[in-house]
Each structure stands twice: as structure tokens, then as C-alpha cells.
Amino acid sequence: MVVKDLDIAKFGGTSVGNLAAMQSSFKVAVSNPNTKLVVVSACSGVTNILVELASGSCNGAKTEELINRLRGIHAEIIAGLKNQSELTAYIEERLSEIRNLCVEAGMSRSDALTDRIVCHGELMSSYLFTELFKENGVKARWFDVRQVMRTDSSFGCATPLVEVIYSLVQEKLMPLLTGDEIVITQGFISSNSEGQTTTLGRGGSDYTAALLGEACNAATISIWTDVPGVYTTDPRLVPHAQPISELTYLEAAEMATFGAKILHPSTLLPAVRRGIPVYVGSSREPELGGTWVRPATESHPPFRAVALRRHQTLIVLSSPKMVGVSGFLAQVFGIFAKYRRSVDLVSTSEVSIAVTLDAGTQTSGQSSISEDMLEELRSFCHVKVEHSLSLVAIIGNDMSSLPGIATKAFDSISSFPVRMICYGASSHNLCFLVNEQDDVAALQEVHRHLLES
DSSP, rough: OOTTTTTEEOGGGGGGGHHHHHHHHHHHHSTTEEEEEEEEEOOOHHHHHHHHHHHHHHOOOHHHHHHHHHHHHHHHHHSSOOOHHHHHHHHHHHHHHHHHOOOOOEEEEEEHHHHHHHHHHHHHHHHHHHHHHHHTOEEEEEOOOGOOOOOOTTTTTBBBBBBHHHHIIIIIIHHHTTEEEEEEEESEEOTTSSEEEEOOOOHHHHHHHHHHHHHHHHHHEOOOEEESSSSSSSSHHHHHHHBSEEEHHHHHHHOOOOOOOOSOTTTTHHHHHOOOOOOEEESSSSOOOOEEEOOOOSOOSOOOEEEEEEEEEEEEEGGGGGGTTHHHHHHHHHHHHTTTTOEEOOOOOOOOOEEEOOOOTTTTOOOOOOHHHHHHTTTEEEEEEEEEEEEEEEEEEEEETTHHHHHHHHHHTTTTTTEEEESSTTTEEEEEEGGGGHHHHHHHHHHHHHHHH
């Protein structure tokens, strides 16, 4: 089943953060007659509150304080709507369930329980957003995405089962999109084959929109946020950052992977598989335009953008046994795989290997490194762990084949001590690991040197 010219619109937390934001997002959604499916995040700040509640560290008074904050965020929206008694009852039902689950978390925290708690953010925001459509005379239907968004049981950062999602979407969701209603559903949340709630990891609402786009064979996917498109770097950190009108899938994926928060790192994978163009724009100021992410673009500059990714951990493994011995790296990476830690950057010398680990995308925010893993590594090499590091990544095209490019990049970072450099594995990025206290200044200097001249 296919819906012609289907657009899937995703609205982030700031785009549904309060009544005014929801009203702006509503206008954006209905302005495109092809938008038949809307995906929303939790209201801004809600997921963080829910993660804290799920931590198991809150006493009764703290739990009630946080639940009252959740109540206040949603009450502000309800106050501007008509059907207040029904909406309030729905929110109170969700809050009561959250309170009960927090009692369980206080006895024994788990990623599975965290997912059961944090899913309520999207359930509440999407329910209120649906009511806003109805009160404005637009036919709208609330849909629980967990009916179709099937994953494995890796709670906190689950892996989607793409073929199962396609089958379920065709069966349960596509028939709804052929009518005259706009279907409003949730990002980020999902379920396993047993019906248990899972999540796609922090920032996973973009991923939801793309997975649904792939399953629906959508014509476009629109990501609506609080900034008008993708910039050459974070404009909140670098005042002279410039908007980018178009990006290739590869450039956007590199930017997302290395810390650009405008897109979730996994978002583009389903879009790439189907060749679906992705638009990124501002729900507050849609008239300012945005960024199209496509398979190919007309321009291919050597330097396209600079990204910053914080909370990096560097692990240096040293052993004279490395010299001339095969299998050492396999042993090291086997241990990382055993403990499900993804390695980002790698640098080697004759007697040592240095790797970086990201803080992770777990919903729970748990980013500590397993002491058991470190002990296994220490059984055959010396281990040094360094925290408080940040990654500055230069994103571009054909960087390794153009003369003078590396020199310009190295010159741009010359004022700062660099802990690690990664270059050569890809012609589309060059990465520097710097001290966390230097990261903003380094980002500004690299941007000034490479993208403002």
C-alpha cells in the first residue's frame, strides 16, 4: 500500500514544549497537505525528569516534586484547550502509573523499567497534540507507535527489526493514512515481540520518523526543531555559524555521528535505504527555510562543517607483547564487543593502542565503564583511562586527496593541546581529541579558520 507524496513530519521537544510551541507546530503540519503522519517527542525537559525518576535514587518527597513538575508542564498546555477535564484525567492516569513504577525503581533499577517510565513523556505530549488538532477543526487520530515499532530487547537503546516494522506498518498504520485524518504518534518509544516497552535511545524520535518513512515509502521526511536547518556548527556556541542549504546523506551522517544535535546519528540510515529526502527546518520560523539532505548535492566543499561531541573517554592500552604479535587487536576488540561498548576512534603505535568511547545513547544515561571489562583488559596489558575529553570533528569532502587540506586543518587547532588525532580512515572527516575545558574555544577557532575566511 502506498500513499502518494506522503510527508512524515517530526516535531522535537522544543516544538511541543508548551502551548505556543504546539500551536506553531500545528500550523506547520497543516500547511503541507501531504503531511499525513506526525511524530512527536516528549515536551521539552520531560524526558530528563523521567530519567531522574527512573534512577531509583529519589525519595518520596523528591518523587512528588518531580511529578509535580511534570504535572505543571502539561497543565500549562491543557489550560489553553477546551476539553480540560478529560485531558487532565489522562495526564493524571499517566502520572499515577509513573509514581507506581518509581516505587519499583527504588527497589531495583533496570533499563527495562526505565523504558516503562520514560515512555510516558511521548504518550502525554502526543495525546495533547492530537486534541489541539481536533479543537482546530482538523480530523486527527492518536496512534500508539508501539503497535508497529518493533525492536529487540536491548532496553535503553533497542535495535529496530526493520522487516517486522514494515509488515506491521503495512497492516496497521497504512490503512489509516489513506483516509482524511492526520495520524499523530510518538517518537523514541517502541516494543519488543513480547509487548514490553523499549526505547531507541536518547534523541530517537528522528529515528522513529525515518523508520516509519522507510516502512511507508514516504516521499519526504520533515524534521522540525527550534533552529532553521543545519548550520556549519552549533550557532549557540559559535555566533558566526552559517546555515547550510543542502547536505548529502554522507555529510549529514558524519555531522550527526560527531555530535551535531540537529539529527540523530541513526536517522539517515532508513532514509538512505529508500532514497528519501529529509528536510530540517524551524517550527517557530518556517519562513526562514531550512536544509535539504539528499543523496547528492551540487556543491562539494572540502570543509563543510565542524561538530563537537563531549563526554569522551580515552583508553590507552600498552604492552610490549604487541610488537610483531598477531591477534592482540582482535583480543582487545573482542572484550569491547563482549561488554557492548562501541569504539569510535582508534590510534596505534608499536606498543600501545588508544581508543575513544562515547558516553553512549542509553536512555538511562548510564555511561560508566565496566570495571569487569577493565580488569579483563588489565590481564594482558597496562590500562590508562582518561575522562573529560571532547571531540572536535571537521566534516568535508575528498579531504585526503586534496593538497594542503590537512595543513589547513592542523593549523586551525595549533593553539590547543591535542590528545589524539584521527585522519585517513575516511576522506570526509578529520578528528581532534581535546581537553573539555578547551572545546568551545577550539571549536570557534577551527570554524573561524576553515569556514569563515
